[in-house]
Each structure stands twice: as structure tokens, then as C-alpha cells.
Amino acid sequence: MAAADSSLSDNPRTFSRRPSAQASRQAKATKRKHQASSEAPPAKRRNETSCLPAKKTSVKETQRTFKGNTQKTFSPKKHSVSPSDRNQEERPCIKTSSLFKNNPDIPELHRPVVKQVQEKVFTSAAFHELGLHPHLISTINTVLKMSSMTSVQKQSIPVLLEGRDALVRSQTGSGKTLAYCIPVVQSLQAMKSKIQRSDGPYALVLVPTRELALQSFDTVQKLLKPFTWIVPGVLMGGEKRKSEKARLRKGINILISTPGRLVDHIKSTKNIHFSRLRWLVFDEADRILDLGFERDITVILNAVNAECQKRQNVLLSATLTEGVTRLADISLHDPVSISVLDKSHDQLNPKDKAVREVCPPRTGDELDNFAIPESLEQHVTVVPSKLRLVCLAAFILQKCKFEKDQKMVVFFSSCELVEFHYSLFLQTLLSSSGAPASGQLPSASTRLKFLRLHGNMEQEERTAVFQEFSHSRRGVLLCTDVAARGLDLPQVTWIVQYNAPSSPAEYIHRIGRTARIGCHGSSLLILAPSEAEYVNSLASHKINVSEMKMEDILCVLARDDCFKGKRWGAQKSHAVGPQEIRERATVLQTVFEDYVHSSERRVSWAKKALQSFIQAYTTYPRELKHIFHVRSLHLGHVAKSFGLRDAPRNLSALTRKKRKAHLKRSRLWKSAGFAAGAQP
Numbered sequence: 001m002a003a004a005d006s007s008l009s010d011n012p013r014t015f016s017r018r019p020s021a022q023a024s025r026q027a028k029a030t031k032r033k034h035q036a037s038s039e040a041p042p043a044k045r046r047n048e049t050s051c052l053p054a055k056k057t058s059v060k061e062t063q064r065t066f067k068g069n070t071q072k073t074f075s076p077k078k079h080s081v082s083p084s085d086r087n088q089e090e091r092p093c094i095k096t097s098s099l100f101k102n103n104p105d106i107p108e109l110h111r112p113v114v115k116q117v118q119e120k121v122f123t124s125a126a127f128h129e130l131g132l133h134p135h136l137i138s139t140i141n142t143v144l145k146m147s148s149m150t151s152v153q154k155q156s157i158p159v160l161l162e163g164r165d166a167l168v169r170s171q172t173g174s175g176k177t178l179a180y181c182i183p184v185v186q187s188l189q190a191m192k193s194k195i196q197r198s199d200g201p202y203a204l205v206l207v208p209t210r211e212l213a214l215q216s217f218d219t220v221q222k223l224l225k226p227f228t229w230i231v232p233g234v235l236m237g238g239e240k241r242k243s244e245k246a247r248l249r250k251g252i253n254i255l256i257s258t259p260g261r262l263v264d265h266i267k268s269t270k271n272i273h274f275s276r277l278r279w280l281v282f283d284e285a286d287r288i289l290d291l292g293f294e295r296d297i298t299v300i301l302n303a304v305n306a307e308c309q310k311r312q313n314v315l316l317s318a319t320l321t322e323g324v325t326r327l328a329d330i331s332l333h334d335p336v337s338i339s340v341l342d343k344s345h346d347q348l349n350p351k352d353k354a355v356r357e358v359c360p361p362r363t364g365d366e367l368d369n370f371a372i373p374e375s376l377e378q379h380v381t382v383v384p385s386k387l388r389l390v391c392l393a394a395f396i397l398q399k400c401k402f403e404k405d406q407k408m409v410v411f412f413s414s415c416e417l418v419e420f421h422y423s424l425f426l427q428t429l430l431s432s433s434g435a436p437a438s439g440q441l442p443s444a445s446t447r448l449k450f451l452r453l454h455g456n457m458e459q460e461e462r463t464a465v466f467q468e469f470s471h472s473r474r475g476v477l478l479c480t481d482v483a484a485r486g487l488d489l490p491q492v493t494w495i496v497q498y499n500a501p502s503s504p505a506e507y508i509h510r511i512g513r514t515a516r517i518g519c520h521g522s523s524l525l526i527l528a529p530s531e532a533e534y535v536n537s538l539a540s541h542k543i544n545v546s547e548m549k550m551e552d553i554l555c556v557l558a559r560d561d562c563f564k565g566k567r568w569g570a571q572k573s574h575a576v577g578p579q580e581i582r583e584r585a586t587v588l589q590t591v592f593e594d595y596v597h598s599s600e601r602r603v604s605w606a607k608k609a610l611q612s613f614i615q616a617y618t619t620y621p622r623e624l625k626h627i628f629h630v631r632s633l634h635l636g637h638v639a640k641s642f643g644l645r646d647a648p649r650n651l652s653a654l655t656r657k658k659r660k661a662h663l664k665r666s667r668l669w670k671s672a673g674f675a676a677g678a679q680p
């Protein structure tokens with residue numbers, strides 16, 4: 001198999017730097033010399049593009065960039081290849097440039113250690129203390145198998161049963177769904193005139209994504225087991241409108257919906273009436289009331305207000321901010337603000353040890369500091385762009401191939417990025433894991449399982465993937481922020497953020513897919529050296545991350561003989577040192593590059609993914625632009641993390657053309673807390 005010639009990926013062109021004419025001439029001369037002395041054919045064209053107007057690069061820097069190109073040739077251990085890969089195998093070996101040279105220095109992380117805000121998850125109070133209908137209590141105990149309440153449930157349920165509006169904030173995975181579902185079911189089953197199916201909605205629950213709609217529907221359905229006359233129903237995009245219309249016509253009493261789909265029906269279906277509505281619930285309220293859904297929410301509130309004036313309104317989220325509470329003023333009447341912040345951990349009120357049942361609304365500063373589950377270990381690693389792909393792959397292998405029962409969610413910033421990495425990993429990591437190497441547990445090779453979830457998938461597939469990953473004991477789910485909110489995926493052990501989120505709130509929701517309801521979990525945020533300051537930004541919101549060294553992640557390659565360098569091939573077991581780990585990392589990168597470069601179609605697919613990455617990068621909000629700015633990206637290095645041997649030539653033109661339209665769209669999404677391309 002040919003090793004990849006990646007010499008041009010060390011191309012000094014970045015978004016911010018363009019070599020002077022002299023530097024450029026010297027670079028060309030250096031390169032010609034390098035190519036002449038090489039036995040390898042010049043496999044690639046020169047990269048002459050820069051996405052954005054660039055600054056100058058010093059001669060020294062340019063020379064330094066080209067110096068690292070004469071490297072050893074490696075040949076990855078045979079891995080299964082598709083027919084189109086076979087041509088590649090017959091090509092003569094070409095030289096592989098170093099992944100480890102010409103990288104920017106990894107800065108020391110001077111992270112301020114902050115004391116995180118914490119909450120107590122469980123209480124000793126039992127559900128039967130609430131005076132609920134005995135059948136509801138027995139359903140909670142026997143069907144849901146729960147006996148004691150969580151803190152948020154203990155505080156919210158009595159307030160909601162009193163008939164008050166409420167703003168509920170508690171950490172991810174603390175049981176907010178039941179905190180509103182139990183009072184809704186209790187109050188509806190107790191209504192004097194028994195509810196008829198044809199009455200239509202008595203409760204409307206709005207959630208931001210289809211998967212969350214399904215999940216909440218499932219919970220409501222379970223609680224309604226003894227109360228068969230109350231009919232729950234779900235409306236969500238992607239389902240057949242006609243069958244939804246038919247269900248609406250028959251009657252749905254507890255309606256769970258995404259905003260967009262409900263607006264669809266309000267506009268086109270005559271069968272939806274809100275005259276009997278008693279409850280309006282906004283789950284993930286900060287997301288729902290944000291700009292992305294503004295128009296839909298206005299339509300819904302107008303429709304609801306036109307028919308019903310007196311109802312209870314509930315807003316819930318792990319990240320209710322002041323902005324949301326202000327918006328909430330429009331829809332809430334004299335609300336109670338519920339927060340389960342553990343005052344014994346609250347630095348702002350160190351003397352106030354008493355956990356108040358219902359806290360008064362908090363100040364802006366307090367609202368910006370989100371509680372994080374105590375059992376969640378957060379890590380960050382700083383990785384040069386060239387090594388990002390290899391590092392992510394190594395981390396996945398370490399956890400999901402060599403350790404048992406690991407379930408991982410990896411977040412990307414766009415649908416295209418999810419698709420790209422999903423296909424790439426399926427075709428490379430999975431096939432290279434096919435043959436168990438010596439010393440490797442036989443079952444390890446079968447442990448890797450990849451799934452993907454994003455807003456551009458057909459609904460049927462989305463639902464199937466969500467169900468499969470939910471019920472699976474292991475696997476890697478690659479996804480956009482469509483999976484960041486509210487999803488209760490059992491036993492997720494690791495959250496990886498390959499692209500940094502656009503706000504601390506989104507960071508909280510992403511990592512909140514693990515360590516739920518008191519379980520243990522871990523997270524890893526992968527940053528480029530130029531993004532290291534993001535750690536301080538997190539610290540300013542009382543988010544504490546500890547550093548994991550890139551070298552420690554790559555170390556797993558010592559255990560994976562699939563990526564053994566050629567020169568070590570004949571040797572039996574031997575201690576694998578740092579040099580060999582670097583070589584194995586290069587072999588792994590070569591596997592990716594070979595796959596991407598095995599056909600024109602794949603090259604253009606990788607370019608599109610790269611372009612999508614850059615477009616998403618331009619949409620970070622203003623307050624993060626000094627950390628995430630396209631000008632600080634080294635295009636050649638970033639290209640390598642897409643298995644491309646150079647930076648694509650026509651990227652700038654394409655980027656400029658699409659940028660305007662994309663910016664408009666993604667600003668809307670971003671402001672609504674979603675990553676670019678992630679659509680609910």
C-alpha cells in the first residue's frame with residue numbers, strides 16, 4: 001500500500017499568512033530540491049489558495065515549514081479496502097510528511113481553578129408524600145421503578161400542583177421531565193368532568209427536537225397507564241402530515257410537539273383547538289424561546305391566547321438565563337422561580353447553608369454559572385490541527401475498542417462533518433479492526449460500532465438510530481447539537497466535543513448527556529492551540545476542565561498493531577516507545593489519506609466537509625471571535641485533518657460565494673444555540 005505524500009500539507013499558507021514573493025520563491029526552490037531528491041513521484045499539485053486575505057509570513061517561517069518534509073516511508077498494516085482502493089495499493093510508495101513537525105507550540109494551560117456550582121440530585125422524600133392519586137404513585141413505583149424524588153421534583157411538583165406558573169432550573173439529568181409530567185397527569189386525571197378524547201389538548205408541551213418529543217411522549221404514556229381515557233400524542237417534523245392530522249382529528253389531550261410542526265398544523269389543520277388548554281410547558285425553554293424559534297413561538301402563543309386565557313405555564317431548562325426569564329415575562333403569570341442550587345456549595349452565599357425550598361429569582365451573574373453534575377469529570381486536550389483526526393480516532397479506539405462497555409457521543413459542528421467522519425471511520429477504523437492483532441482481546445475488534453445522528457437525515461432513520469443507541473450498551477454516536485438537548489441516553493460514559501460549542505450553555509447541555517441522575521461520566525473537549533483560551537472562557541462560567549495530554553491519547557496506538565510501522569512489522573512483541581507511537585500515528589493518518597485520495601469523488605467529498613468546517617467556524621458569536629477566528633486556522637494543517645494532502649485550491653471562491661447565505665442561516669441557528677447545520 002502506498003504511503004501518503006503529505007508534504008504539501010505542511011504548506012505554510014494559512015488564512016492569516018501568505019509568504020512574501022521572496023519567501024515563496026525560496027519555498028518553491030526548497031520544494032523542488034526536496035522533490036528531486038525524492039524517489040517518489042510528485043503526487044500532488046501545489047496548493048495556492050488562501051481562503052481570506054492573508055498577512056505575510058517570514059522567510060524563516062516558510063523555510064521552517066518545508067524543512068520537515070523528508071520523512072521515513074511507512075506502510076500501514078494491511079487493512080480491508082474497497083475495490084477503488086486497490087489501484088492505490090499498486091501505486092509506488094510516496095513519502096509521508098511528518099505529522100509532528102512544523103506544528104504550533106501547544107500552549108501551557110493556565111486554567112484558573114474554579115469552584116463549580118453544584119446541586120444535590122436526590123432527596124429522601126418519597127412520591128407518596130405528595131398526595132398523588134394512588135394509581136399514579138404505584139405507576140411511578142412499579143412502571144418507572146422510582147421511589148424517592150429528586151431535588152427538582154421535590155421542589156417543583158407541590159408548586160405546580162398549587163396551580164402556580166413556574167420557572168424551573170436544575171442541572172442536566174436531574175429529573176425535570178417528571179417534575180412537570182407528574183403534576184400534569186395528576187391534575188388532568190382529577191378533573192371533575194372526565195376528559196374526553198375529542199376535547200382536544202388540555203396540555204401542550206413544546207420541545208426543541210423530534211427525539212426529545214418522542215422521549216417525553218414515552219414518559220407521559222407510561223404515567224397515563226392507569227388513566228386510559230387521557231390520550232397523549234406527539235407531533236414532529238418528518239412524520240406523515242396526513243396521519244398526524246387524522247390523530248389530531250380523533251383528539252389528543254396531552255400534546256407534545258416541536259414548534260415548527262405545530263405551527264404547520266395550526267396553519268393548515270382546522271382540527272386543532274386550544275379552548276380547553278390548562279397547561280403550556282416549554283421544555284428546554286432557553287432553546288425554545290431563543291431567536292431560532294421566535295417566529296414559531298409567536299404563532300403558537302397567538303393561537304393559544306386567542307382561545308384560552310387561564311392556564312398554567314412552565315419553563316424548564318438546565319440553563320435558564322436572564323435573557324430567557326425576561327422573555328418568559330411575556331408568557332408567565334406571577335411565576336415561582338425554582339432552583340435547586342446547593343447553597344452549601346454556593347460561594348456567593350457561603351454562610352447561607354440552608355437549602356431553601358423555592359429560591360427567589362437569581363441575579364444575572366448567578367444565572368450565568370450553571371450547575372454541573374458532581375460525578376462528571378471534564379477534560380480538555382490541545383491538539384495541533386494536523387493531528388486532530390488521528391487524535392480523535394486514537395481516543396475512540398482507546399475507549400471503545402480496548403475498553404469494555406463504553407458508550408460515547410462525539411459532537412461536531414455540522415451535518416456534513418458528522419457524515420464525513422462517520423463514513424471515514426466506518427471505512428477505515430472498522431475495517432482495520434476487522435482482524436484482531438496479536439495480543440489483542442478477540443472481542444475487542446467487534447466492540448467498535450458507529451452510529452450517526454443529525455438534522456439532514458430521514459426521520460425514520462433518525463428514530464431508528466436514536467432507539468438503537470439508547471438501547472445499546474456500547475457504541476460511538478457521531479452527532480450535531482441536535483442530540484445536545486434533553487436526550488436521556490442511558491449509560492453514556494464519554495462525551496467528546498470535537499468542535500467547540502458556541503456558548504457555555506451548549507457546552508453544559510452537550511456534556512449533560514452523561515453523568516445523569518447521579519451516574520459517573522466523563523467529557524473531553526478537543527481544542528487547537530489557537531483555541532486554548534477557551535478554557536478561560538469556560539472558567540469564567542465556573543466550568544472546570546482538567547488537561548489530558550495529546551501524547552497520552554496517542555499512546556493507545558502502542559496497543560493497536562493494525563497501525564504498526566513497516567520497519568517494526570517483523571518484530572514480535574517489543575516495548576513501544578514514543579518514536580514508534582509517532583510512526584503509528586503517521587500510519588493511521590496514512591490510512592485516512594489513502595482512503596480519501598483513492599478516488600476523485602472522495603477527495604471532493606473531503607473538501608466539502610472541510611468547507612463545512614470553515615463555514616461553521618465563521619459563525620462563532622462575537623464574544624468568542626477572538627478565540628475562534630478563521631484567520632488563525634492553518635488551511636494546509638486543517639486540510640490534513642480531513643485526510644487531504646493539501647489545502648483545496650478552489651475553497652476560497654466557494655467559501656465566499658456560500659458564506660453570505662450560510663452566515664445568515666447559521667446566525668439564526670447559532671443564536672438559538674444550535675451548531676451550524678444542525679436542524680431539529
Ligand SMILES: Nc1ncnc2c1ncn2[C@@H]1O[C@H](COP(=O)(O)OP(=O)(O)OP(=O)(O)O)[C@@H](O)[C@H]1O
Nearest residue numbers: 146148149150172173174175176177318486488517
Ligand atoms: N425520582 C427519580 N428516581 C430515579 N430516577 C429518576 C427520577 N426522576 C427521573 N429519573 C431518571 O433520571 C433520568 C434523567 O431525567 P430527565 O431526562 O428528566 O432529566 P432532565 O433534568 O430533564 O435532563 P436535561 O436537562 O438533560 O433535559 C431519566 O432516565 C429519568 O428516568
